[in-house]
Amino acid sequence: MSSIYIRVLVAACVSAVLLLSACNSSNPVNAAASTKPEKDRKLAPEFELKDADGKTVRLSDYKGKVILLDFWATWCGPCKIEIPWFIQFERTYKDKGFAVIGVAMDEEGWPVVKPFVTEMAINYRILQGNDSVAQLYGGVEALPTTFLIDRSGKIAATHVGLNGKDDFENGIKKLMEGPGIVQERASAGLPGRFIPAVLFGAN
């Protein structure tokens, strides 16, 4: 009898721990979407879009960096939740071989996007998206849709919908530990300089 009691007690404790850990998760909406194993990653399609200054930007301009590619729009509530996280990621990791690229999918274009970028104090590059680029990335029917791209230019994770901040950040950190070198220059009083992995033939 006491053995059954102990087993029931243990099962109850395990359930409680699991429940608590689920409630504590900083990813309240989606299940954790970890990065794919390298062998399962596919090359992120190359694109060419304009930024707010009219400058043409290509994905390949960021070769060798870990990229968070975010498809969003000004009318998208869930996107507005994630943007402050991405601002923080850009600030924290930009000198470590990381960049956020926001692709605005507003049909009205810059007249609505520019004021929003100013209002949100977005510190990363925003590009004006279009259907052609969305199609390259699987259609991007729902926003936000966010891709984590590794240093070899391959898609390591895809998040559709509002995701957890920690999930993004863990993915970014994991990818930054991947092939590629961050040369610390702290001793010289200079910011860390990223040397793309491709320079070393790593892929």
Add this chain to the structure above:
Amino acid sequence: MAQTSVLSVAAPEKVTAKRGTTIEVKTPVLLKSGYHVNSHTPSESYLIPLRLTWEPGPLETIGVMFPKPHLEKYEFSATPLSVFTGNFEIVSKLKVGAGAATGPGMALGKLRYQACNHNSCLPPKVVEIKLPLVIQ
């Protein structure tokens, strides 16, 4: 049924009306479970409102009446949002032009909406509504 991915509009029945009279046209809207559309009076300025417009033609729009929206709280918004969910009906009050040509015709309406679920949003879309008419 004019259908898009999450919202559909039932095809309206044929309307027979005399010139110079005012008619009410009901537009039943069916929204997929789990989704909402912003109401015609969204809570936040950045949200795209629900709009029903009728193309200029034999009918003149007097007014468009929406049901009372719900206030729903979503994870992505600090405050409840004014939305429509499930099935609802929009009523348009339309006046048949005094000089409208008699006989069969068609009025074209456009319902613009922007839908979201609890964690993602779909781009704004337009559903066309074709209202068959007989003007006497």
